[in-house]
Amino acid sequence: MKISRKLNHSIWFKLLLFIPLFMLLWIIMLQYETICNFGGTLRTAVSLKTFIDALIPFNIYISYTYILCLFYVPFAGILYAFNRRISAIQMISFYISGICIYLVTYAIYLILPTTAQGVMINSFNPQILNYWMFQALQGIYTASTPLGDFPSLHVAPLVFMGIFLYKYWRWFFWMFLPFAFFGAIGTVLLKFHTFAGLLGGIAMWYFGYYIIYEKIFLICFKKIFLSKEESIAEEKQITP
16 A cells, blocks of 8 residues: 555654554563563673773762653654654654664563663662652662663663654754753663663664664665655655
8 A cells, every 4th residue: 555645744644653653662662671680580691890880970960861861762753743754654664663673672681681780879878868869760770670781772762763853853853962962871870771781772773773774664664655756755855
């Protein structure tokens, strides 16, 4: 079935597609802790802590910015739906690519379980629990697991969305950049990931965008759902 250009850029059509894509991605995201813990039962998790982690200071003030950044990617489709330059095919490819990279990362967690336990601080110190930011940190620590350090699935989606926005929605990218930056470095400043985990997250979703998204799903979905003329017209679309 071919999709017309009007339908491909329809706000309501993209919102309709967003619902099942969001639900599927969210369900897979919720398996993060289960997969990490299961990987830890298969073999002993290794720590990738290096001297660099000892040099990185702990900074509690980034707690809430970090938490906010975690919700950008799942809900990104709502923003994309209202941008007529971003097509339904691009949005579908974005979500399916994200889902596939989550699955690949889960496979890594099972094959090579890693832990950030060596860099995590004691957030249950009674002398600091009165501070609301430390309470937020405690929530971050207890809501997840120290396993699954490499690659960081807290960093990776921010990188993926950043590259996507840079290409398709340039002015919004500059608004998103500081939040993505603080969200990414928050993983090491809050001692939730090692520096190696941070680099792994960047590399994973850089690969995810340029290989999984651009070279596989975007090309495949264009061939399936767009006519040759529509596909060429979309390629010539100027980045805003």
